[in-house]
Amino acid sequence: MRRTVLAATVDLLVSEGLQGTTVGAVARAAGVHETSVYRRWKTRENLLADAVFEHANEAIPVPDTGRVRDDLVVFFGAVARFLSSPLGRTLVQISFAQQDGLDDDRIRADWTTRMDRGESMLRRGVERGELPVQTDPHLVLEAISSSLIVRVLLTGEPLDEAVVARLIDLVLDGARTPRS
Amino acid sequence: MRRTVLAATVDLLVSEGLQGTTVGAVARAAGVHETSVYRRWKTRENLLADAVFEHANEAIPVPDTGRVRDDLVVFFGAVARFLSSPLGRTLVQISFAQQDGLDDDRIRADWTTRMDRGESMLRRGVERGELPVQTDPHLVLEAISSSLIVRVLLTGEPLDEAVVARLIDLVLDGARTPRS
Amino acid sequence: MRRTVLAATVDLLVSEGLQGTTVGAVARAAGVHETSVYRRWKTRENLLADAVFEHANEAIPVPDTGRVRDDLVVFFGAVARFLSSPLGRTLVQISFAQQDGLDDDRIRADWTTRMDRGESMLRRGVERGELPVQTDPHLVLEAISSSLIVRVLLTGEPLDEAVVARLIDLVLDGARTPRS
Amino acid sequence: MRRTVLAATVDLLVSEGLQGTTVGAVARAAGVHETSVYRRWKTRENLLADAVFEHANEAIPVPDTGRVRDDLVVFFGAVARFLSSPLGRTLVQISFAQQDGLDDDRIRADWTTRMDRGESMLRRGVERGELPVQTDPHLVLEAISSSLIVRVLLTGEPLDEAVVARLIDLVLDGARTPRS
DNA sequence: GATTAAACGAGACGGTACGTCGGGTCTTGAA
DNA sequence: TTCAAGACCCGACGTACCGTCTCGTTTAATC
Numbered sequence: 152m153r154r155t156v157l158a159a160t161v162d163l164l165v166s167e168g169l170q171g172t173t174v175g176a177v178a179r180a181a182g183v184h185e186t187s188v189y190r191r192w193k194t195r196e197n198l199l200a201d202a203v204f205e206h207a208n209e210a211i212p213v214p215d216t217g218r219v220r221d222d223l224v225v226f227f228g229a230v231a232r233f234l235s236s237p238l239g240r241t242l243v244q245i246s247f248a249q250q251d252g253l254d255d256d257r258i259r260a261d262w263t264t265r266m267d268r269g270e271s272m273l274r275r276g277v278e279r280g281e282l283p284v285q286t287d288p289h290l291v292l293e294a295i296s297s298s299l300i301v302r303v304l305l306t307g308e309p310l311d312e313a314v315v316a317r318l319i320d321l322v323l324d325g326a327r328t329p330r331s
Numbered sequence: 332m333r334r335t336v337l338a339a340t341v342d343l344l345v346s347e348g349l350q351g352t353t354v355g356a357v358a359r360a361a362g363v364h365e366t367s368v369y370r371r372w373k374t375r376e377n378l379l380a381d382a383v384f385e386h387a388n389e390a391i392p393v394p395d396t397g398r399v400r401d402d403l404v405v406f407f408g409a410v411a412r413f414l415s416s417p418l419g420r421t422l423v424q425i426s427f428a429q430q431d432g433l434d435d436d437r438i439r440a441d442w443t444t445r446m447d448r449g450e451s452m453l454r455r456g457v458e459r460g461e462l463p464v465q466t467d468p469h470l471v472l473e474a475i476s477s478s479l480i481v482r483v484l485l486t487g488e489p490l491d492e493a494v495v496a497r498l499i500d501l502v503l504d505g506a507r508t509p510r511s
Numbered sequence: 512m513r514r515t516v517l518a519a520t521v522d523l524l525v526s527e528g529l530q531g532t533t534v535g536a537v538a539r540a541a542g543v544h545e546t547s548v549y550r551r552w553k554t555r556e557n558l559l560a561d562a563v564f565e566h567a568n569e570a571i572p573v574p575d576t577g578r579v580r581d582d583l584v585v586f587f588g589a590v591a592r593f594l595s596s597p598l599g600r601t602l603v604q605i606s607f608a609q610q611d612g613l614d615d616d617r618i619r620a621d622w623t624t625r626m627d628r629g630e631s632m633l634r635r636g637v638e639r640g641e642l643p644v645q646t647d648p649h650l651v652l653e654a655i656s657s658s659l660i661v662r663v664l665l666t667g668e669p670l671d672e673a674v675v676a677r678l679i680d681l682v683l684d685g686a687r688t689p690r691s
Numbered sequence: 692m693r694r695t696v697l698a699a700t701v702d703l704l705v706s707e708g709l710q711g712t713t714v715g716a717v718a719r720a721a722g723v724h725e726t727s728v729y730r731r732w733k734t735r736e737n738l739l740a741d742a743v744f745e746h747a748n749e750a751i752p753v754p755d756t757g758r759v760r761d762d763l764v765v766f767f768g769a770v771a772r773f774l775s776s777p778l779g780r781t782l783v784q785i786s787f788a789q790q791d792g793l794d795d796d797r798i799r800a801d802w803t804t805r806m807d808r809g810e811s812m813l814r815r816g817v818e819r820g821e822l823p824v825q826t827d828p829h830l831v832l833e834a835i836s837s838s839l840i841v842r843v844l845l846t847g848e849p850l851d852e853a854v855v856a857r858l859i860d861l862v863l864d865g866a867r868t869p870r871s
Numbered sequence: 872g873a874t875t876a877a878a879c880g881a882g883a884c885g886g887t888a889c890g891t892c893g894g895g896t897c898t899t900g901a902a
Numbered sequence: 903t904t905c906a907a908g909a910c911c912c913g914a915c916g917t918a919c920c921g922t923c924t925c926g927t928t929t930a931a932t933c
Contacts, residue, residue, distance in 0.1 A: 152884085173914065184885050189916065191883090246485055247427040248349075262486050290478075290494075290501055293486075297477035298470075305426055305480075306442050306473075314470075321470055325505025332905090353893065364906045369895065512909085533888065544911050549890065551909090606845055607787040608709075622846050650838075650861055653846075657837035658830075665786055665840075666802050666833075674830075681830055685865025692879085713919065724880045729921065731878095 156181045156188060160202035165237040169244055174198065196245075203242045204261050207233070213268050219276035223319045224312075226269060227295055231310050234303045243304050266292055273326075286326050294322045336361045336368060340382035345417040349424050352379065376425075383422045384441050393448050399456035403499045404492075406449060407475055411490050414483045423484055446472055453506075466506050474502045516541045516548060520562035525597040529604055534558065556605075563602045564621050567593070573628050579636035583679045584672075586629060587655055591670050594663045603664050626652055633686075646686050654682045696721045696728060700742035705777040709784050714738065736785075743782045744801050747773075753808050759816035763859045764852075766809060767835055771850050774843045783844050806832055813866075826866050834862045 159181035163172040174195050178185040192198040211233060214225040233239040246258050266289065273288035298318055302308050339361035343352040354375050358365040372378040391413060394405040413419040426438050446469065453468035478498055482488050519541035523532040534555050538545040552558040571593060574585040593599040606618050626649065633648035658678055662668050699721035703712040714735050718725040732738040751773060754765040773779040786798050806829065813828035838858055842848050 174916090175914075186886075186917090187884055193916090195915075243485075244427055247424055259485075259487055266486070287497070287501075290498060293478050293481065294474045294498065294502060297481035298473050300481060300485075301473065301477035305423075306446070307439055317467070318470060318474065320510075321467075321505040322474060322502065323505070324508035324510075325501040325503070328504035328508060330500075330504075354895090355893075364908090366896090366907080367905055370905080373895090375894070534890090535888075546891090546912075547910055553890090555889075603845075604787055607784055619845075619847055626846070647857070647861075650858060653838050653841065654834045654858065654862060657841035658833050660845075661833065661837035661840060665783075666806070667799055677827070678830060678834065680870075681827075681865040682834060682862065683865070684868035684870075685861040685863070688864035688868060690860075690864075714921090715919075724882095726881075726922090727879055733921090735920070 152181075152183060152187070153191070156183055156191075156198075157202045157205055160198060161206055161238060164199070164202070164241045168237070169199075169241055172199065199241075199245055200257060203238065203245055204257070206238060207242050207261075207265075211265075213272060215272075215275070217279075219272060219279075219281045220319065220323060222272040222276075223295070223323070224316055226272060227299065227315050227319060228312060230296065231299050231303075231312075231315055234299055235310060240304060243300055266296070269296070282323075282326055283329060285330055291322055291326050295319060332361075332363060332367070333371065336363060336371075336378075337382045337385060340378060341386055341418065344379070344382065344421045348417070349379075349421050354378065379421075379425055380437060383418065383425060384437075386418060391445075393452060395452075395455070397459075399452060399459075399461045400499065400503060402452040402456075403475070403503070404496055406452060407479065407495050407499060408492060410476065411479050411483075411492075411495050414479055415490060420484060423480055446476075449476070462503075462506055463509060465510055471502055471506050475499060512541075512543060512547070513551070516543055516551075516558075517562045517565055520558060521566055521598060524559070524562070524601045528597070529559075529601050532559065559601075559605055560617060563598065563605055564617070566598060567602050567621075567625075571625075573632060575632075575635070577639075579632060579639075579641045580679065580683060582632040582636075583655070583683070584676055586632060587659065587675050587679065588672060590656065591659050591663075591672075591675050594659055595670060600664060603660055626656070629656070642686055643689065645690055651682055651686050655679060692721075692723060692727070693731070696723055696731075696738075697742045697745060700738060701746055701778065704739070704742070704781045708777070709739075709781055712739065739781075739785055740797060743778065743785055744797075746778060747782050747801075751805075753811060755812075755815070757819075759812060759819075759821045760859065760863060762812040762816075763835070763863070764856055766812065767839065767855050767859065768852060770836065771839050771843075771852075771855055774839055775850060780844060783840055806836070809836070822863075822866055823869060825870055831862055831866050835859060 156177060160172065160177050163176055163180060167176070174188055175185055177198065178188050181188075188198065192201060211226070211229045214222050216222050216225065234243065246262065269292050270288040273282065273286065273291055276282045277284060277286055277288075295318055299310065299315070302310050302314075336357060340352065340357050343356055343360060347356070354368055355365055357378065358368050361368075368378065372381065391406065391409045394402050396402050396405065414423065426442065449472050450468040453462065453466060453471055456462045457464060457466055457468075475498055479490065479495070482490050482494075516537060520532065520537050523536055523540060527536070534548055535545055537558065538548050541548075548558065552561065571586070571589045574582050576582050576585065594603065606622065629652050630648040633642065633646060633651055636642045637644060637646055637648075655678055659670065659675070662670050662674075696717060700712065700717050703716055703720055707716070714728055715725055717738065718728050721728075728738065732741065751766065751769045754762050756762050756765065774783065786802065809832050810828040813822065813826060813831055816822045817824060817826050817828075835858055839850065839855070842850050842854075
């Protein structure tokens with residue numbers, strides 16, 4: 152049943168948005184009684200978090216092409232697409248709305264994991280000598296991914312492949328610059 | 332009366348957070364009847380937006396030291412401080428929560444304005460020859476500011492001056508790199 | 512609106528009984544929103560008490576025929592009829608179910624008032640010399656009315672006029688008996 | 692196990708009252724799983740009735756002193772004490788709350804039995820010539836016991852031995868009065 | 872001694888009702 | 903006109919309790 156409900160939640164998030172995704176609606180859509188949902192997830196926020204992160208974790212694979220830039224382009228292309236989807240939007244919204252009520256540790260942990268996995272691309276780049284040893288993989292990844300997030304959700308600017316590429320080049324060039 | 336209510340709103344946002352800032356609570360705190368608030372602002376979101384953006388506009392001056400890096404360090408130091416404050420948090424949260432219910436044009440416009448003003452620092456840098464002409468001020472600014480936003484609100488990582496400086500250097504180095 | 516809701520409550524009590532008289536059902540029947548009911552009465556028990564006692568107060572007039580026995584026969588005839596009605600049943604049930612949750616002071620006060628008014632019949636009898644001065648009006652009234660209540664609600668035995676009369680005679684004879 | 696659960700039920704009735712005596716609570720207190728309780732008793736009301744009547748049956752012995760009045764004083768003294776106890780209260784409350792949901796035949800039968808046993812005192816009085824042959828034992832017993840019940844549970848008035856005695860005298864005098 | 876029926880522990884679920892909270896509308900009366 | 907006051911509508915959230923069902927396990931009586 153857990154899967155039925157989570158699936159229904161995702162469906163509703165996509166079709167109705169964050170606002171319209173009410174516990175009652177989810178229960179109805181899943182053919183389950185409302186109380187059963189509350190029993191298992193306790194609060195709406197837990198339910199949403201569960202649904203959204205479940206689907207997000209499998210979403211974005213980390214490529215390994217042998218060249219940092221290519222890795223990043225592939226990876227952040229996928230990220231951009233995900234963020235542009237209703238589900239991606241929702242995931243970020245939930246994360247930003249965090250504030251007691253759900254154990255935001257989970258959210259924070261999720262983002263950390265997500266970041267860590269991405270950083271491996273940069274670490275490999277350092278190992279291969281494409282990037283200087285002083286490179287801070289976290290900072291680099293953050294600069295790129297944050298821009299995507301903000302662009303999609305805050306400023307609403309377009310986010311095509313070209314923009315992603317330019318962003319990657321900008322930051323990667325910065326990382327490549329020799330530093331004292 | 333408008334100012335009384337907005338001030339009360341800001342107070343509540345700071346002390347109680349976004350959740351706790353209810354129209355009723357604001358009215359009570361301002362010594363005004365709830366209906367009066369609805370009369371003027373129509374919806375809660377309008378009220379919040381009004382209160383938050385009023386205070387934000389005056390917040391961050393754009394420096395002009397004569398050197399891009401110094402300008403950015405000063406500017407984003409202030410930005411970081413603002414984002415770390417309860418009010419800053421709230422402003423971003425409201426912006427991310429956008430989705431029917433308030434005319435998000437206003438929010439988008441606000442962010443655009445904010446960005447534009449910051450970009451002038453970079454344009455001056457280009458004029459002074461500190462940065463190549465191909466520099467995309469928008470992209471640069473976005474990379475830096477987005478990182479700050481995400482760091483404060485999403486990952487919850489620390490945000491001291493050193494981090495801000497390293498971030499600026501990273502992106503600025505990227506911008507300085509000659510490009511074909 | 513208060514009257515609309517109370518009337519609907521009484522109707523439901525009569526037709527559906529105590530169990531079936533749900534706040535939601537009352538609201539629906541009265542064409543009023545459930546929250547409005549809760550706003551005014553706070554709890555279901557308050558609502559029921561209000562409805563039932565309102566209707567009960569007007570129900571039973573105290574006669575004054577000039578002879579105690581006749582007064583009592585008329586009075587308790589009416590009481591018996593009321594107790595046999597669904598509404599009467601409910602009134603007693605509510606009273607017995609009392610136990611924190613509603614301010615049972617109200618119920619107790621109501622019963623006291625009810626009793627006091629009945630006792631005047633006996634006091635007039637004493638004044639007229641029909642009953643000895645030592646007569647305890649409260650005790651006499653209690654003996655009669657309690658029997659009616661218990662008969663109707665607890666043992667479910669029939670309660671026709673003859674039984675009421677025999678009960679009155681029994682107690683009245685006891686009261687008339689000279690005592691040292 | 693039956694006894695364990697019933698004992699726990701009685702304990703809870705005494706300590707928490709009718710409201711607080713939930714099937715879950717009983718199960719917990721008895722160290723038994725909720726389902727097991729439902730398996731055996733089917734409904735909460737059955738459980739309560741079972742627990743309460745079990746304890747009530749053994750409670751009040753019928754004395755035989757050789758004089759009606761003494762018998763009644765002893766008997767109703769005990770009745771009064773029982774009714775004043777939490778368990779007594781509860782027994783009456785349950786009985787009055789009857790209305791589909793439990794087979795109220797059982798309750799009615801229980802009260803009838805109780806009454807019948809008490810009436811033997813009066814029948815012996817008639818046989819001994821203390822009371823006229825026309826005496827209606829049922830009516831007499833009812834007048835006394837009902838007053839006690841109502842006093843304890845409805846009006847909440849005090850119920851000491853003196854009151855009980857005066858009540859008995861009142862009704863007994865009535866019974867002794869010669870009648871055409 | 873193996874088997875099998877009855878009883879129990881465990882846990883999820885359906886269902887009904889209660890009560891709460893917050894957003895938003897409307898009416899009335901007074902300044 | 904504006905505002906205070908207060909009632910109301912509406913929809914959602916979360917909680918409590920009743921009762922049912924399924925599964926696995928123990929226990930006990932029977933063959």
